[in-house]
Amino acid sequence: MEFITAVSLAWQGIVNNKLRSLLTMLGVIIGVASVISLVAIGTGTNKQVTERIQSLGSNLLTVQVRGRGSDTSLRYVELADLKELEHVSAVAPALTGTATVKYGSVTHDTLVEATNTDYSTARNLAVASGRFLSDLDVTFHHKVAVLGTEVVENLFGSLNSVVGQRILIDGIEFTVVGVLESKGGGGGMSQDDRVIIPLTSANLVLGGQNIRTLYVQADASDTVKKVEEGLNDWLLKRFRDEDSFSVFNQADMLETVNEVTKILSLMLGGIAGISLLVGGIGIMNIMLVSVTERTREIGIRKALGARRRDILNQFLVESMVLSGSGGIIGIGVGVGLSLVLERLLQMPTSVSLLPVLIAFGSAVMIGVFFGIYPARRAAELNPIQALQYE
Amino acid sequence: MIELRDITKTYRMGKIAVHALRGVSLEVKAGELVAIVGPSGSGKSTLMNIIGCFDVPTSGEYRLEGKEVGRLTDNDLARLRNRKIGFVFQKFNLLPQLTAWENVQVPLLYAGVRLQERRERAAKALRQVGLGDRLHHRPNEMSGGQQQRVAIARALVTRPSFLLADEPTGNLDSNSGREIMDLLFSLNEEGTTLIVVTHDGLLAKRFPRLVEIRDGQLVREEVQ
Numbered sequence: 097m098e099f100i101t102a103v104s105l106a107w108q109g110i111v112n113n114k115l116r117s118l119l120t121m122l123g124v125i126i127g128v129a130s131v132i133s134l135v136a137i138g139t140g141t142n143k144q145v146t147e148r149i150q151s152l153g154s155n156l157l158t159v160q161v162r163g164r165g166s167d168t169s170l171r172y173v174e175l176a177d178l179k180e181l182e183h184v185s186a187v188a189p190a191l192t193g194t195a196t197v198k199y200g201s202v203t204h205d206t207l208v209e210a211t212n213t214d215y216s217t218a219r220n221l222a223v224a225s226g227r228f229l230s231d232l233d234v235t236f237h238h239k240v241a242v243l244g245t246e247v248v249e250n251l252f253g254s255l256n257s258v259v260g261q262r263i264l265i266d267g268i269e270f271t272v273v274g275v276l277e278s279k280g281g282g283g284g285m286s287q288d289d290r291v292i293i294p295l296t297s298a299n300l301v302l303g304g305q306n307i308r309t310l311y312v313q314a315d316a317s318d319t320v321k322k323v324e325e326g327l328n329d330w331l332l333k334r335f336r337d338e339d340s341f342s343v344f345n346q347a348d349m350l351e352t353v354n355e356v357t358k359i360l361s362l363m364l365g366g367i368a369g370i371s372l373l374v375g376g377i378g379i380m381n382i383m384l385v386s387v388t389e390r391t392r393e394i395g396i397r398k399a400l401g402a403r404r405r406d407i408l409n410q411f412l413v414e415s416m417v418l419s420g421s422g423g424i425i426g427i428g429v430g431v432g433l434s435l436v437l438e439r440l441l442q443m444p445t446s447v448s449l450l451p452v453l454i455a456f457g458s459a460v461m462i463g464v465f466f467g468i469y470p471a472r473r474a475a476e477l478n479p480i481q482a483l484q485y486e
Numbered sequence: 487m488i489e490l491r492d493i494t495k496t497y498r499m500g501k502i503a504v505h506a507l508r509g510v511s512l513e514v515k516a517g518e519l520v521a522i523v524g525p526s527g528s529g530k531s532t533l534m535n536i537i538g539c540f541d542v543p544t545s546g547e548y549r550l551e552g553k554e555v556g557r558l559t560d561n562d563l564a565r566l567r568n569r570k571i572g573f574v575f576q577k578f579n580l581l582p583q584l585t586a587w588e589n590v591q592v593p594l595l596y597a598g599v600r601l602q603e604r605r606e607r608a609a610k611a612l613r614q615v616g617l618g619d620r621l622h623h624r625p626n627e628m629s630g631g632q633q634q635r636v637a638i639a640r641a642l643v644t645r646p647s648f649l650l651a652d653e654p655t656g657n658l659d660s661n662s663g664r665e666i667m668d669l670l671f672s673l674n675e676e677g678t679t680l681i682v683v684t685h686d687g688l689l690a691k692r693f694p695r696l697v698e699i700r701d702g703q704l705v706r707e708e709v710q
Contacts, residue, residue: 101595112583268686396579399540400640401596403561480540483579 099413106414110421118159120382121422123375123452126461128426129433130368131455132447136434138361139451140444145353149346151279151287155320157327158344159310160204164337169306170197170236172212172295174334178312181326183319186214189307191298197251198264204250207290208265210298210305218311221292226259226274229294233273237296241265242274246288267289268300320347367450369458376462381468383415395482404475411471412464419463423456430455487647487679488514488537493546495532496579504641506532506588507543508702514648519674521693522683529650529702534683538573538650544614551647568596572641574670578633580625580640586612589619590640597644611639615669631662638669648679655689667692 110117160230161169170189191210196203215221216228223242241263243251252258260274270293275393279287296322298305314323324343331341387394400412430452433447497509500657503679506529520554524530535541536548539555540563548556550570558566567573580589590608599607612618623634634654641649651670655663667689674680690696691710698706 098601101601108583116645308605338651392579393581396581397566397592399538399573399579400569400593402642403564403596405561439659480535 100296102409102413104415105410106417110418111413114189115422116382117418120378120418121375123195123378124372124419124422124462125375125426127368127372127375127430128423128455128459129430129460130332130371132427132430132431132452133360133445134368135444135451136430136445136447137437138357138364139448140434140438140446141359141386142354143446144444145357146297146350149350149353151220152346153218153311153313154346154370154423155317156218156346157312157314157320157324158346159312159327159331159341160309160344161341162339163308164335164340167335169308170349172305172307175285175307175310178310178327178330181323181330183315183323184309184312184326185315186218186313186404188212188215188218188311189295189312190215190309191295191302191305192309193302193476195291196202197247197264198267199251199261202251202253203320203484204247206244207246208301209290209301210295211290211292212295214313216310218313222277224277225272226272228274229292231293234296238294239244239268239297239300240273241270242276242292242293243272244276244286245278246286247291248275249305265293266301270297293351307383324412331374333350346444372455372462375459376419378465378467378471379415379419380466383411383418386475387411387470390474390480391477391485394469394477395479395485397478398477399483407477408471408475411474414465414468414469416460416463419467420456420460423459426459427452427456487516487551488512488551488681490537491547491549492622493533493536493543493548495529495536495541496544498555506702507536509546510702510704511697512697512704514679515672516647516679517677518679519671519694520681521690521696522681522699523685523690523696524699525685527698528682530699532702533699534650534652537681539563540569564596568593569644570647572638572644572646572649574634574637574641574654575651576653576656578625578630578637578657579634580633580646582625585622585624586617586636588637588642589625589636590643592645593640608639611643612636614642615639628661628692630658631665632659634662634666635669636665638673642673642678648681649673651680651682651686653686654682655686656684663689 099213163169174187175187175189178184188211194205196205212234213229213231228242229240232238243258248258251263258272258275262269263272293301295305298380312323312327314320324345325345337340384441397407431447434447437443438445490510490512493507493510494505494601497504497506510533521535522530536543542556542558547554550566555566570607581592587608590602590611593603594607609621612621615633615638615640620628620632654670655666658666670680684690696708699706
């Protein structure tokens with residue numbers, strides 16, 4: 097019997113029994129849909145976190161200083177040595193704290209970062225209008241500030257020309273010299289809610305110039321390791337204790353994140369895979385019922401010359417079409433669900449072809465696998481007895 | 487065309503052996519019209535199952551068109567049923583979800599005939615039994631007589647060596663029953679070999695040749 101005839105025959109059977117077929121497929125639909133949407137969430141999260149980390153600056157090393165005894169921080173002048181190390185393209189200190197900024201009668205609590213010019217290259221920051229901090233700002237302790245877009249929105253509302261305005265940071269007057277480009281990222285992880293001021297003006301707002309965080313950028317991705325070693329040597333000489341500082345490599349962090357999200361994806365996919373398996377058992381159950389119900393039909397077909405193989409194929413194709421249709425519906429539901437999660441819940445999702453194909457393929461395979469037993473039962477029926485079945 | 491020689495069939499029911507047939511010999515020539523009669527439990531159904539290639543005899547010889555079929559496998563038997571024999575059942579045995587046209591195509595499907603030819607031959611067979619205008623009706627939209635005509639068309643469509651009918655009028659009122667028998671007789675006049683199994687003595691009297699079976703043996707043969 098031709099395959100197409102068999103498929104159309106099976107399709108007819110499914111259409112004749114719409115409700116039952118749909119209920120049977122439900123397990124597979126849910127399985128495929130959850131595999132697709134959960135893997136989409138896993139991949140989406142991975143993508144987002146990777147992008148976030150990379151947007152913090154490329155080829156970046158982060159130094160945290162804990163210090164030893166009373167010597168717990170670095171001074172800005174010391175950083176000049178670091179800049180001389182081989183392959184270092186930027187060295188930016190970072191002092192952070194919270195402060196209240198005020199413009200007119202509007203106030204806003206935000207994050208204040210005190211740093212130098214290199215910060216913009218090291219942390220991958222660009223200005224949308226005005227300028228970033230200059231070397232002169234640092235040298236001459238200028239009271240200037242670069243604002244994130246969220247701060248601008250909160251303080252100035254719809255005001256266009258923000259550059260040149262004067263604001264108060266914890267009561268001290270600063271002049272706005274630039275506005276940063278938006279980096280996005282919602283849900284309490286905004287990178288736009290920040291104010292950047294020269295390190296040398298930090299005394300006034302953050303109560304000191306003691307550097308405990310430092311960003312060092314290598315000039316290329318293959319020199320990061322070298323710079324890391326140089327940095328370690330320098331810090332060891334400076335503090336004489338390797339417990340008093342730590343250096344984080346961005347590449348190591350990315351690798352760790354990727355590993356974690358990969359495990360997360362696999363776990364989610366695995367759990368969804370189990371529901372696919374349960375869907376397969378549902379198909380087997382209904383196919384067994386169907387074989388019993390259609391004993392007479394099988395008898396008639398055998399009487400008219402159907403061989404074992406013909407009956408076996410008929411029922412195998414039927415369970416395959418059943419699970420395949422469930423798989424197709426499941427793809428639709430899964431892709432739709434991913435879009436809904438992205439639009440309505442702002443969850444990062446990313447649907448890619450491979451998981452979709454794997455989910456659909458396993459649905460069809462499950463149909464065949466769980467269809468074998470019922471189909472064999474049908475094929476083994478004795479035509480004489482099957483014809484007498486009421 | 488059909489030669490049965492000393493056919494026996496023994497079933498095992500637990501420890502008891504049931505001798506359904508005890509040495510039946512029968513010969514049917516091409517173009518013949520034969521009725522096999524007998525009460526229930528006589529071995530009539532067993533004999534029909536063997537002639538119909540549903541089952542193989544325990545001993546004895548069965549030659550169909552000169553070819554021994556007594557020791558064939560299930561698949562070979564299925565092929566014989568498909569190619570050589572046309573079945574007409576008491577309960578019609580149409581597939582309820584298929585139309586008349588599709589029902590008649592089923593045996594051709596298993597014979598490996600292509601779709602276009604299947605359709606043509608099935609339509610032709612339905613016209614032959616007077617149902618050319620009922621192609622798209624499903625069994626539950628037709629009367630018993632019409633359903634049996636569809637079944638006869640299905641039996642004819644593979645151009646079998648002979649038709650084997652099991653109580654073909656058993657589920658019909660006397661009028662449609664007569665019509666069905668007239669149809670079968672007219673098919674025989676056109677050359678189709680016909681074997682009818684029945685317990686209806688009146689019906690059997692219309693047959694030129696009548697074979698009676700009782701307790702697994704042929705007890706009487708009449709040629710009228």
